[in-house]
Protein backbone atom coordinates (compact mmCIF):
# COMPACT_ATOMS: atom_id res chain seq x y z
CA UNK A 1 0.00 0.00 0.00
CA UNK A 2 1.08 3.59 -0.56
CA UNK A 3 0.08 5.96 2.26
CA UNK A 4 0.07 9.73 1.87
CA UNK A 5 0.57 11.49 5.22
CA UNK A 6 0.12 15.27 5.42
CA UNK A 7 1.70 17.11 8.36
CA UNK A 8 5.08 16.39 9.92
CA UNK A 9 4.10 16.98 13.55
CA UNK A 10 4.13 14.07 15.94
CA UNK A 11 0.72 12.81 14.84
CA UNK A 12 1.64 12.69 11.15
CA UNK A 13 5.06 11.24 11.88
CA UNK A 14 3.61 8.48 14.06
CA UNK A 15 1.15 7.61 11.26
CA UNK A 16 4.12 7.38 8.89
CA UNK A 17 5.87 5.18 11.47
CA UNK A 18 2.91 2.81 11.67
CA UNK A 19 2.63 2.54 7.90
CA UNK A 20 6.36 1.85 7.47
CA UNK A 21 6.31 -0.71 10.31
CA UNK A 22 3.56 -2.54 8.46
CA UNK A 23 5.59 -2.72 5.27
CA UNK A 24 3.90 0.06 3.29
CA UNK A 25 5.31 2.94 1.30
CA UNK A 26 4.87 6.49 2.68
CA UNK A 27 4.92 9.92 1.08
CA UNK A 28 5.06 12.43 3.95
CA UNK A 29 4.22 16.03 3.03
CA UNK A 30 4.82 19.11 5.19
CA UNK A 31 4.02 22.74 4.41
CA UNK A 32 7.08 24.11 6.21
CA UNK A 33 10.61 22.87 5.62
CA UNK A 34 10.16 20.93 8.85
CA UNK A 35 7.53 20.50 11.55
CA UNK A 36 6.78 23.88 13.07
CA UNK A 37 3.56 23.47 15.01
CA UNK A 38 2.64 22.22 18.48
CA UNK A 39 4.91 19.18 18.26
CA UNK A 40 8.12 21.18 18.38
CA UNK A 41 6.79 23.75 20.86
CA UNK A 42 5.63 21.42 23.63
CA UNK A 43 7.22 20.12 26.84
CA UNK A 44 7.94 16.72 25.39
CA UNK A 45 6.08 15.22 28.30
CA UNK A 46 4.65 11.75 27.97
CA UNK A 47 2.14 12.49 30.70
CA UNK A 48 0.19 9.43 31.76
CA UNK A 49 -0.68 10.31 35.34
CA UNK A 50 -3.44 12.87 34.91
CA UNK A 51 -5.45 11.06 32.24
CA UNK A 52 -9.18 10.39 32.54
CA UNK A 53 -10.39 6.87 33.33
CA UNK A 54 -11.32 4.69 30.39
CA UNK A 55 -10.17 5.16 26.79
CA UNK A 56 -7.94 8.17 27.53
CA UNK A 57 -5.90 6.29 30.14
CA UNK A 58 -5.81 3.16 27.99
CA UNK A 59 -4.49 5.11 25.00
CA UNK A 60 -1.92 6.92 27.16
CA UNK A 61 -0.65 3.70 28.75
CA UNK A 62 -0.36 2.01 25.35
CA UNK A 63 1.38 5.10 23.98
CA UNK A 64 3.83 5.09 26.90
CA UNK A 65 4.73 1.50 26.02
CA UNK A 66 5.17 2.41 22.35
CA UNK A 67 7.29 5.51 23.17
CA UNK A 68 9.63 3.36 25.22
CA UNK A 69 10.09 0.93 22.33
CA UNK A 70 10.53 3.68 19.74
CA UNK A 71 12.85 5.56 22.11
CA UNK A 72 15.11 2.50 22.36
CA UNK A 73 15.35 2.41 18.55
CA UNK A 74 15.70 6.18 18.02
CA UNK A 75 18.21 7.59 20.55
CA UNK A 76 17.78 11.09 19.09
CA UNK A 77 14.33 11.24 20.72
CA UNK A 78 15.99 11.44 24.12
CA UNK A 79 13.30 9.25 25.67
CA UNK A 80 13.72 8.92 29.43
CA UNK A 81 11.35 7.32 31.93
CA UNK A 82 11.98 10.06 34.44
CA UNK A 83 8.59 10.18 36.17
CA UNK A 84 7.02 13.33 37.56
CA UNK A 85 6.41 14.98 40.92
CA UNK A 86 3.37 17.16 41.46
CA UNK A 87 4.45 19.25 44.40
CA UNK A 88 1.97 20.21 47.12
CA UNK A 89 2.46 23.12 49.50
CA UNK A 90 -0.45 22.92 51.98
CA UNK A 91 -3.03 20.57 53.52
CA UNK A 92 -5.71 21.13 50.87
CA UNK A 93 -3.31 20.26 48.04
CA UNK A 94 -1.92 17.33 50.00
CA UNK A 95 -5.45 15.94 50.35
CA UNK A 96 -5.87 15.93 46.53
CA UNK A 97 -2.55 14.12 46.13
CA UNK A 98 -3.52 11.63 48.84
CA UNK A 99 -6.88 10.95 47.19
CA UNK A 100 -5.09 10.31 43.89
CA UNK A 101 -2.62 7.94 45.53
CA UNK A 102 -5.54 6.03 47.07
CA UNK A 103 -7.39 5.54 43.77
CA UNK A 104 -8.01 1.87 42.96
CA UNK A 105 -5.92 2.29 39.79
CA UNK A 106 -3.06 4.15 41.52
CA UNK A 107 -0.60 1.31 40.88
CA UNK A 108 -1.54 1.18 37.20
CA UNK A 109 -0.94 4.91 36.95
CA UNK A 110 2.31 4.62 38.91
CA UNK A 111 1.11 7.00 41.68
CA UNK A 112 2.75 7.22 45.09
CA UNK A 113 2.35 9.92 47.75
CA UNK A 114 5.74 11.14 48.98
CA UNK A 115 6.77 13.08 52.07
CA UNK A 116 9.05 16.09 51.46
CA UNK A 117 12.08 13.93 52.36
CA UNK A 118 10.99 11.16 49.99
CA UNK A 119 10.34 13.70 47.24
CA UNK A 120 13.88 15.09 47.69
CA UNK A 121 15.32 11.58 47.60
CA UNK A 122 13.70 11.19 44.15
CA UNK A 123 14.51 14.73 43.01
CA UNK A 124 17.18 16.45 45.17
CA UNK A 125 16.69 19.78 43.37
CA UNK A 126 13.37 20.37 45.20
CA UNK A 127 14.91 22.27 48.10
CA UNK A 128 12.21 24.88 48.57
CA UNK A 129 10.76 25.19 52.04
CA UNK A 130 7.28 25.36 50.51
CA UNK A 131 7.39 21.66 49.54
CA UNK A 132 4.97 19.73 51.81
CA UNK A 133 4.96 16.52 49.80
CA UNK A 134 4.44 15.34 46.24
CA UNK A 135 2.41 13.00 44.11
CA UNK A 136 4.93 10.84 42.29
CA UNK A 137 3.92 9.39 38.95
CA UNK A 138 6.59 6.98 37.83
CA UNK A 139 4.86 6.25 34.49
CA UNK A 140 5.44 9.79 33.22
CA UNK A 141 8.31 10.20 30.80
CA UNK A 142 9.90 12.78 28.52
CA UNK A 143 11.31 13.15 25.02
CA UNK A 144 13.09 16.07 23.35
CA UNK A 145 10.43 17.82 21.25
CA UNK A 146 12.64 20.07 19.12
CA UNK A 147 14.76 17.32 17.49
CA UNK A 148 12.16 14.53 17.83
CA UNK A 149 10.47 14.81 14.44
CA UNK A 150 13.75 14.94 12.51
CA UNK A 151 15.11 12.01 14.51
CA UNK A 152 12.00 10.00 13.68
CA UNK A 153 12.22 10.93 10.00
CA UNK A 154 15.88 9.87 9.87
CA UNK A 155 15.00 6.56 11.50
CA UNK A 156 12.16 6.04 9.03
CA UNK A 157 14.44 6.78 6.08
CA UNK A 158 16.99 4.28 7.31
CA UNK A 159 14.46 1.63 8.23
CA UNK A 160 12.28 1.90 5.15
CA UNK A 161 15.09 1.69 2.57
CA UNK A 162 13.42 3.72 -0.13
CA UNK A 163 9.82 3.30 1.05
CA UNK A 164 9.77 6.63 2.94
CA UNK A 165 9.82 9.99 1.16
CA UNK A 166 9.67 13.27 3.08
CA UNK A 167 8.62 16.35 1.11
CA UNK A 168 9.12 19.55 3.11
CA UNK A 169 8.03 22.99 1.89
CA UNK A 170 4.88 21.66 0.18
CA UNK A 171 1.47 22.84 1.23
CA UNK A 172 -1.32 20.47 0.38
CA UNK A 173 -4.07 22.51 -1.23
CA UNK A 174 -6.62 19.97 -2.38
CA UNK A 175 -7.84 16.44 -1.78
CA UNK A 176 -8.74 15.38 -5.29
CA UNK A 177 -12.32 14.21 -5.90
CA UNK A 178 -13.03 10.96 -7.65
CA UNK A 179 -9.73 9.38 -6.58
CA UNK A 180 -9.06 6.95 -3.74
CA UNK A 181 -6.33 8.97 -2.00
CA UNK A 182 -4.79 11.84 -3.89
CA UNK A 183 -3.73 15.40 -3.06
CA UNK A 184 -2.42 18.35 -5.02
CA UNK A 185 0.30 20.49 -3.45
CA UNK A 186 1.14 24.17 -3.98
CA UNK A 187 3.75 23.21 -6.58
CA UNK A 188 0.89 21.76 -8.62
CA UNK A 189 2.14 18.21 -8.08
CA UNK A 190 -0.25 15.37 -7.44
CA UNK A 191 0.58 12.68 -4.89
CA UNK A 192 -1.54 9.59 -5.13
CA UNK A 193 -1.80 6.54 -2.92
CA UNK A 194 -4.17 3.98 -1.41
CA UNK A 195 -4.77 5.83 1.84
CA UNK A 196 -4.53 9.48 2.86
CA UNK A 197 -4.22 10.86 6.38
CA UNK A 198 -4.29 14.59 7.09
CA UNK A 199 -2.57 15.37 10.40
CA UNK A 200 -2.63 19.11 9.96
CA UNK A 201 -2.81 20.00 13.65
CA UNK A 202 -4.53 23.21 14.69
CA UNK A 203 -4.80 24.56 11.12
CA UNK A 204 -8.53 24.06 10.98
CA UNK A 205 -9.21 26.80 8.43
CA UNK A 206 -8.51 26.88 4.68
CA UNK A 207 -8.54 23.50 3.00
CA UNK A 208 -9.60 21.68 6.18
CA UNK A 209 -12.62 23.96 6.58
CA UNK A 210 -13.58 23.40 2.95
CA UNK A 211 -13.27 19.63 3.35
CA UNK A 212 -15.21 19.43 6.60
CA UNK A 213 -17.72 22.21 6.09
CA UNK A 214 -16.24 24.00 9.09
CA UNK A 215 -18.09 21.79 11.55
CA UNK A 216 -15.12 20.29 13.36
CA UNK A 217 -15.74 19.31 17.00
CA UNK A 218 -12.42 20.79 18.11
CA UNK A 219 -11.32 24.07 19.61
CA UNK A 220 -7.97 25.78 19.42
CA UNK A 221 -5.98 26.54 22.56
CA UNK A 222 -2.91 28.78 22.81
CA UNK A 223 -0.17 28.29 25.41
CA UNK A 224 2.81 30.38 26.51
CA UNK A 225 6.15 28.69 27.25
CA UNK A 226 9.72 29.56 28.16
CA UNK A 227 13.13 27.95 28.36
CA UNK A 228 15.99 28.91 30.67
CA UNK A 229 19.75 28.67 30.42
CA UNK A 230 21.05 25.34 31.76
CA UNK A 231 20.46 24.68 35.46
CA UNK A 232 23.72 23.64 37.12
CA UNK A 233 22.20 20.48 38.56
CA UNK A 234 20.00 17.64 37.46
CA UNK A 235 16.21 17.86 37.68
CA UNK A 236 15.64 14.12 37.82
CA UNK A 237 11.86 14.23 37.26
CA UNK A 238 9.39 16.51 35.57
CA UNK A 239 7.74 18.84 38.10
CA UNK A 240 4.21 20.21 38.34
CA UNK A 241 2.46 22.41 40.88
CA UNK A 242 -0.90 21.75 42.50
CA UNK A 243 -2.67 24.03 40.02
CA UNK A 244 -2.17 21.17 37.56
CA UNK A 245 -4.72 19.19 39.62
CA UNK A 246 -7.29 21.64 38.25
CA UNK A 247 -6.52 20.80 34.62
CA UNK A 248 -6.19 17.01 34.51
CA UNK A 249 -9.34 14.88 34.66
CA UNK A 250 -7.81 12.23 36.95
CA UNK A 251 -8.03 14.53 39.95
CA UNK A 252 -11.76 15.25 40.29
CA UNK A 253 -13.70 14.52 43.47
CA UNK A 254 -14.26 15.90 46.94
CA UNK A 255 -10.62 16.68 47.73
CA UNK A 256 -10.29 18.78 44.59
CA UNK A 257 -13.58 20.58 45.32
CA UNK A 258 -12.30 21.32 48.83
CA UNK A 259 -8.99 22.59 47.46
CA UNK A 260 -10.76 24.81 44.94
CA UNK A 261 -13.04 26.17 47.70
CA UNK A 262 -10.15 26.74 50.13
CA UNK A 263 -7.85 28.51 47.70
CA UNK A 264 -8.47 30.22 44.42
CA UNK A 265 -5.66 30.57 41.96
CA UNK A 266 -3.70 33.80 42.16
CA UNK A 267 -5.30 36.47 39.94
CA UNK A 268 -2.54 36.09 37.33
CA UNK A 269 -2.78 32.29 37.28
CA UNK A 270 -6.56 32.55 37.06
CA UNK A 271 -6.45 35.16 34.31
CA UNK A 272 -4.17 33.03 32.14
CA UNK A 273 -5.57 29.62 33.26
CA UNK A 274 -2.15 28.55 34.45
CA UNK A 275 -0.41 25.57 35.95
CA UNK A 276 3.27 24.89 36.37
CA UNK A 277 4.87 22.15 34.32
CA UNK A 278 8.66 21.98 34.15
CA UNK A 279 11.03 19.54 32.52
CA UNK A 280 14.76 19.57 32.06
CA UNK A 281 16.15 19.29 28.55
CA UNK A 282 19.16 17.19 27.66
CA UNK A 283 21.38 20.31 27.70
CA UNK A 284 20.31 21.13 31.27
CA UNK A 285 17.93 23.96 30.37
CA UNK A 286 14.41 24.00 31.79
CA UNK A 287 11.26 24.13 29.70
CA UNK A 288 8.59 25.84 31.78
CA UNK A 289 4.92 26.65 31.19
CA UNK A 290 2.03 27.10 30.78
CA UNK A 291 -1.02 29.26 30.15
CA UNK A 292 -4.27 28.45 28.33
CA UNK A 293 -5.97 30.94 26.03
CA UNK A 294 -9.31 29.81 24.61
CA UNK A 295 -10.84 32.96 23.14
CA UNK A 296 -10.04 33.68 19.52
CA UNK A 297 -8.60 35.71 17.91
CA UNK A 298 -5.57 34.88 20.03
CA UNK A 299 -3.11 37.54 21.08
CA UNK A 300 -0.05 37.72 18.85
CA UNK A 301 2.26 38.61 21.72
CA UNK A 302 3.25 36.90 24.97
CA UNK A 303 2.23 38.25 28.37
CA UNK A 304 5.06 38.98 30.79
CA UNK A 305 2.95 38.65 33.95
CA UNK A 306 2.45 34.95 33.21
CA UNK A 307 6.21 34.39 33.08
CA UNK A 308 6.74 36.32 36.31
CA UNK A 309 4.17 34.07 38.01
CA UNK A 310 5.85 30.89 36.78
CA UNK A 311 9.27 32.13 37.88
CA UNK A 312 7.95 32.74 41.40
CA UNK A 313 6.34 29.28 41.61
CA UNK A 314 9.51 27.53 40.40
CA UNK A 315 11.76 29.49 42.75
CA UNK A 316 9.58 28.56 45.73
CA UNK A 317 9.77 24.88 44.78
CA UNK A 318 13.48 24.78 43.99
CA UNK A 319 14.46 27.15 46.80
CA UNK A 320 16.81 29.03 44.50
CA UNK A 321 16.85 31.56 41.69
CA UNK A 322 15.83 30.44 38.22
CA UNK A 323 18.59 30.59 35.58
CA UNK A 324 18.05 33.40 33.06
CA UNK A 325 15.29 32.89 30.54
CA UNK A 326 16.67 32.35 27.04
CA UNK A 327 13.53 31.74 24.97
CA UNK A 328 9.85 32.54 25.10
CA UNK A 329 7.25 31.33 22.65
CA UNK A 330 3.63 30.35 22.24
CA UNK A 331 2.02 27.35 20.61
CA UNK A 332 -1.47 26.30 19.61
CA UNK A 333 -3.07 22.90 19.72
CA UNK A 334 -6.45 21.58 18.61
CA UNK A 335 -8.54 19.85 21.25
CA UNK A 336 -11.70 17.73 20.93
CA UNK A 337 -14.64 19.49 22.55
CA UNK A 338 -16.90 16.56 23.41
CA UNK A 339 -14.96 15.87 26.61
CA UNK A 340 -14.52 12.15 25.88
CA UNK A 341 -12.77 11.62 22.54
CA UNK A 342 -9.00 11.25 22.63
CA UNK A 343 -8.83 12.38 19.01
CA UNK A 344 -11.16 13.34 16.14
CA UNK A 345 -11.05 11.04 13.10
CA UNK A 346 -13.19 12.02 10.15
CA UNK A 347 -13.55 10.56 6.68
CA UNK A 348 -13.13 13.41 4.23
CA UNK A 349 -14.89 12.06 1.17
CA UNK A 350 -17.30 9.16 0.91
CA UNK A 351 -15.67 8.14 -2.38
CA UNK A 352 -12.12 8.27 -0.97
CA UNK A 353 -9.92 6.60 1.61
CA UNK A 354 -9.02 10.02 3.03
CA UNK A 355 -9.06 10.84 6.74
CA UNK A 356 -8.49 13.84 8.97
CA UNK A 357 -6.94 13.02 12.35
CA UNK A 358 -6.74 15.97 14.73
CA UNK A 359 -7.70 17.27 18.16
CA UNK A 360 -5.57 15.28 20.64
CA UNK A 361 -5.23 18.51 22.66
CA UNK A 362 -2.71 18.82 25.46
CA UNK A 363 -2.06 15.09 25.39
CA UNK A 364 -1.04 14.84 21.72
CA UNK A 365 2.64 14.29 22.33
CA UNK A 366 1.78 11.63 24.90
CA UNK A 367 -0.84 9.74 22.92
CA UNK A 368 0.25 10.03 19.27
CA UNK A 369 1.97 6.64 18.93
CA UNK A 370 -1.18 4.85 20.13
CA UNK A 371 -3.55 7.12 18.16
CA UNK A 372 -1.62 6.26 15.00
CA UNK A 373 -1.69 2.58 15.87
CA UNK A 374 -5.48 2.79 16.29
CA UNK A 375 -5.82 4.52 12.91
CA UNK A 376 -3.66 1.86 11.26
CA UNK A 377 -5.67 -0.96 12.86
CA UNK A 378 -9.04 0.56 12.09
CA UNK A 379 -8.15 1.27 8.44
CA UNK A 380 -6.72 -2.22 8.01
CA UNK A 381 -3.18 -1.13 7.12
Ligand SMILES: Cc1cc2nc3c(=O)[nH]c(=O)nc-3n(C[C@H](O)[C@H](O)[C@H](O)COP(=O)(O)OP(=O)(O)OC[C@H]3O[C@@H](n4cnc5c(N)ncnc54)[C@H](O)[C@@H]3O)c2cc1C
Nearest residue numbers: 007009011031037038039042045172201331363364365366
Ligand atom coordinates in the same frame (compact mmCIF):
# COMPACT_ATOMS: atom_id res chain seq x y z
C1 LIG B 1 2.95 24.76 24.14
C2 LIG B 1 2.42 23.36 24.08
C3 LIG B 1 2.82 22.42 25.03
C4 LIG B 1 2.36 21.11 24.96
N1 LIG B 1 2.88 20.15 25.79
C5 LIG B 1 2.54 18.85 25.61
C6 LIG B 1 3.19 17.83 26.35
O1 LIG B 1 4.15 18.06 27.07
N2 LIG B 1 2.72 16.56 26.24
C7 LIG B 1 1.69 16.24 25.41
O2 LIG B 1 1.28 15.09 25.37
N3 LIG B 1 1.15 17.17 24.58
C8 LIG B 1 1.55 18.46 24.67
N4 LIG B 1 1.00 19.41 23.86
C9 LIG B 1 0.07 19.00 22.82
C10 LIG B 1 0.81 18.43 21.62
O3 LIG B 1 1.96 19.19 21.35
C11 LIG B 1 -0.11 18.40 20.39
O4 LIG B 1 -1.32 17.74 20.69
C12 LIG B 1 0.55 17.66 19.24
O5 LIG B 1 1.85 18.15 19.02
C13 LIG B 1 -0.28 17.79 17.97
O6 LIG B 1 0.46 17.20 16.93
P1 LIG B 1 -0.01 17.34 15.43
O7 LIG B 1 0.95 16.55 14.63
O8 LIG B 1 -1.48 17.02 15.34
O9 LIG B 1 0.07 18.90 15.12
P2 LIG B 1 1.32 19.84 14.76
O10 LIG B 1 2.52 19.50 15.55
O11 LIG B 1 0.81 21.23 14.87
O12 LIG B 1 1.66 19.46 13.27
C14 LIG B 1 0.83 19.77 12.18
C15 LIG B 1 1.72 19.98 10.97
O13 LIG B 1 0.92 20.00 9.80
C16 LIG B 1 1.47 20.97 8.92
N5 LIG B 1 0.39 21.37 7.98
C17 LIG B 1 -0.75 22.00 8.28
N6 LIG B 1 -1.49 22.19 7.17
C18 LIG B 1 -0.79 21.65 6.14
C19 LIG B 1 -1.03 21.52 4.73
N7 LIG B 1 -2.14 21.96 4.16
N8 LIG B 1 -0.08 20.91 3.98
C20 LIG B 1 1.07 20.42 4.53
N9 LIG B 1 1.33 20.53 5.86
C21 LIG B 1 0.42 21.12 6.65
C22 LIG B 1 1.94 22.08 9.83
O14 LIG B 1 2.90 22.92 9.21
C23 LIG B 1 2.48 21.30 11.02
O15 LIG B 1 3.88 21.07 10.93
C24 LIG B 1 1.43 20.74 23.93
C25 LIG B 1 1.02 21.69 22.99
C26 LIG B 1 1.52 22.99 23.06
C27 LIG B 1 1.08 23.99 22.03
